[in-house]
Each structure stands twice: as C-alpha cells, then as structure tokens.
Amino acid sequence: MRDAAASGGPERGGTARARGHFMQGFVGLLPLWAGAIPAGLAYGVAAGGAGLSPAEAQLMSVVVFSAAAQVSAAALIQAGTSPLVLVVTVLALNAQLILLSLTVGRRLRLSWPERLLTALLLTDGAYGVAAGQGPLRLPTLLGAGASMFAAWNLGTALGTALGGAVPDPGRFGIDLVAPLTFLAVLVPLVRTRPAALVAGIAAFGLVRVLPGGVAVLGAGVVGIAAGALIGRRDDEHAPGAVE
Amino acid sequence: MSGDALWPILAMGAGVYALRLSGLVLRAVEVPPAWERAFGLVPVALLAALIVTSLTGSSEGGPDRLIGAAAGAVAAWWSGRMWACILAGMVAYWLVHLL
Numbered sequence: 001m002r003d004a005a006a007s008g009g010p011e012r013g014g015t016a017r018a019r020g021h022f023m024q025g026f027v028g029l030l031p032l033w034a035g036a037i038p039a040g041l042a043y044g045v046a047a048g049g050a051g052l053s054p055a056e057a058q059l060m061s062v063v064v065f066s067a068a069a070q071v072s073a074a075a076l077i078q079a080g081t082s083p084l085v086l087v088v089t090v091l092a093l094n095a096q097l098i099l100l101s102l103t104v105g106r107r108l109r110l111s112w113p114e115r116l117l118t119a120l121l122l123t124d125g126a127y128g129v130a131a132g133q134g135p136l137r138l139p140t141l142l143g144a145g146a147s148m149f150a151a152w153n154l155g156t157a158l159g160t161a162l163g164g165a166v167p168d169p170g171r172f173g174i175d176l177v178a179p180l181t182f183l184a185v186l187v188p189l190v191r192t193r194p195a196a197l198v199a200g201i202a203a204f205g206l207v208r209v210l211p212g213g214v215a216v217l218g219a220g221v222v223g224i225a226a227g228a229l230i231g232r233r234d235d236e237h238a239p240g241a242v243e
Numbered sequence: 244m245s246g247d248a249l250w251p252i253l254a255m256g257a258g259v260y261a262l263r264l265s266g267l268v269l270r271a272v273e274v275p276p277a278w279e280r281a282f283g284l285v286p287v288a289l290l291a292a293l294i295v296t297s298l299t300g301s302s303e304g305g306p307d308r309l310i311g312a313a314a315g316a317v318a319a320w321w322s323g324r325m326w327a328c329i330l331a332g333m334v335a336y337w338l339v340h341l342l
Contacts, residue, residue: 035324035325038325038326038329039325042325042329052248056248056249056252059249059252060252060255060256062256063252063253063255063256063257063259063260064252064255064256064259065259066259068286068290069255069259072289072290072293073251073252073255075293075296075297076293077248077251078297079296079297083250083251083254086251086255087251087254087255087258089289090255090258090259091255091258091259091262092285092289093285093286093289093290094259094262095262095282095285095286096282096283096285096286097259097262097263097265097266098262098265098266098274098282099266099274099279099282100263100266101262101263101264101265101266101267102265102266102269102270102272102274103266104266104267105266105267105268105269105270106270110267115264115267115268116264118263118267119260119263119264119267120260120263122263172337173307173308173311173333173336173337173340175297176308176311176312176332176333176336177329177333178293178297179293179294179297179298179312179315180311180312180315180328180329180332180333181325181328181329182290182293182294182297183294183312183315183316183319183328183332184315184319184324184325184328184329185286185290185325186287186290186291186294186319187316187319187320187323187328188319188323189286189287189290190287206292215292215296216289216292216293216296217289218292219288219289219291219292220285220288220289220292222288225281226281226284226288
C-alpha cells in the first residue's frame with residue numbers, strides 16, 4: 001500500500017483491496033463474538049462488583065483490551081491490592097503477548113506507524129483468524145482485531161449496565177463471577193497441559209503463607225520455575241538430544 | 244474506589260501496549276523453547292492463585308462459594324465454555340445460599 005503512493009490509480013486499487021481484506025478479517029472473527037461478548041459481560045459485572053464505575057470499567061476495556069488481565073484486575077481491586085502489585089500482576093499475566101507479538105513481527109514487515117497501530121489491536125483470537133485466511137496480511141489482522149475490540153467493548157457495556165441494575169451485588173454473589181471466569185480459562189489449560197497442574201498446586205500453597213497480591217505474584221515466579229524445569233527435562237528426553 | 248482507579252488503569256494500558264509492541268519491534272530476538280514453555284505456565288499459576296485468593300479472601304468465605312466454584316469447574320471441564328462455567332457456578336451458589 002505504501003509503495004503504490006506514486007500515482008492515484010494503483011493507490012485507489014490498493015486501498016480498495018486493503019478495505020476488502022480488513023472486512024474479511026472483521027467478518028472472519030464474528031464467530032468469536034459468541035465467546036467475547038459473554039466474557040466482556042462477565043468482566044463488566046465483576047468490575048461493577050469491585051467498585052469500579054461504568055466509565056472506569058469501559059476505559060479499561062478500551063486501553064487494556066485483555067480478558068484475563070481485566071477480570072484479574074477487578075478481583076485484585078476488590079481484594080484491596082496495592083496499585084503497584086496490581087499493575088505488575090496484570091502485566092505478568094499477559095507476558096505471553098510478547099510471544100504473539102514476536103510471531104507477528106517475524107511474519108509481517110511493518111513500518112513504524114503500522115507497528116504502533118497493530119499493537120493497539122493485537123490478540124490471540126485476531127491473529128488466529130487472520131492467519132487462517134491464507135497468507136497473513138496486515139489489513140486482515142487489523143480487521144479481525146477491530147472486530148474483537150468491538151465485541152469486547154460491547155460485552156463490557158452490557159455487563160456494566162446489567163451490574164448497575166442489580167441493587168446490592170454482594171448479596172447476589174456477583175463477586176463469584178471473577179473466580180468463575182478464571183476457572184473457565186484455567187480448566188482447559190490444565191486439561192491440555194498436565195505441567196500446569198504443578199504451577200497451580202504451588203500457587204495454592206503460596207496463597208496460604210503470603211498476603212493476597214504478593215502470593216499471586218509469587219505464584220507467577222513458581223510458574224516460570226516449574227515451566228523452565230519441566231522444559232529442561234523435556235529437552236533431555238527429546239529424540240536426538242545429546243545424552 | 245472511584246477516581247483512584249484511573250492511574251492504575253492507564254498504567255496497565257500502557258504496559259499491555261508495550262508488551263504487544265515489543266515483538267513487532269524486536270522481531271529478530273530468539274526466545275529459547277524452555278522460556279516459551281515457562282511463559283505458558285505463568286498465567287496458569289497466576290490464575291490458580293487468583294482463584295484461591297478471590298474464593299477465600301471474601302469476608303464470608305462460606306462453603307456456598309466453594310460449592311459454586313466446584314460446579315463451575317465441572318461445567319468448564321465438560322463444556323469448555325465460559326458462559327456454562329459461570330452459569331453453573333452461579334446457579335449452584337444460589338441454590339446452596341437459599342437452602
């Protein structure tokens with residue numbers, strides 16, 4: 001698209017093609033709305049239960065745009081965690097975004113403005129949809145990302161409205177929504193990766209001896225250690241490994 | 244809480260944006276496979292810890308919350324769907340709470 005800027009004709013053709021790919025990504029992600037809207041809704045309700053105003057809850061969906069991070073943030077805010085521990089935990093929870101970002105960085109050659117724009121909308125779901133539609137194209141990735149952004153923010157708005165309609169959230173056990181959302185994310189992970197169980201069990205132990213927010217961060221460190229140890233053992237047992 | 248949350252929200256937003264941008268900029272960096280696996284376990288450990296703290300941290304951490312969580316876990320295991328997990332957990336919690 002940048003190369004076609006010399007004359008009007010190819011530029012217009014390139015723009016039309018880019019718009020087509022953008023829409024292809026946007027529409028391609030629509031099936032994931034079925035998961036994103038309920039998740040956004042659950043977050044909106046949990047955020048309200050944690051004492052965030054609807055505007056704050058929505059702002060987080062715009063600037064953070066990550067289900068696991070935001071539901072965790074709601075739970076940690078409710079538990080009275082200090083802002084520093086809150087921010088560090090949420091970032092640790094999203095460390096995997098570095099891997100996703102590296103994958104996209106290697107597959108697409110992007111200019112600086114394109115990088116800055118892509119980083120706003122990059123999620124696993126959007127990458128999966130864009131990569132599933134032939135060769136990876138930036139407009140398709142951005143279209144899928146915009147689609148997920150719309151679904152997530154729509155779900156959030158519905159959730160804060162629903163949460164606001166309940167007069168006394170505590171009485172209805174609304175604060176249970178956050179741990180249930182974590183369970184929904186965690187259970188399939190444990191199912192496909194038995195190693196995850198090690199980290200989980202370690203986390204249960206840590207929570208008993210350390211204060212809330214710090215225990216959560218400590219569990220992250222244990223997770224890294226467990227992953228590195230298990231990884232090394234796998235490498236030793238891998239076929240072709242030097243004995 | 245209102246107002247106090249603004250700065251942490253903006254800080255989280257800036258941090259997550261930096262994570263998303265990092266690989267697009269440092270595209271030549273190679274991550275060792277062991278580190279990739281370790282990265283994968285961090286969210287699991289953090290989520291497990293968050294579940295424990297948010298189930299037991301509440302003022303009335305009665306058995307109704309634990310039963311709700313157990314029902315949610317079973318639903319998540321069987322269906323793999325978030326809404327099923329939340330629905331099963333909340334219904335179980337309300338039933339135990341009412342009885």
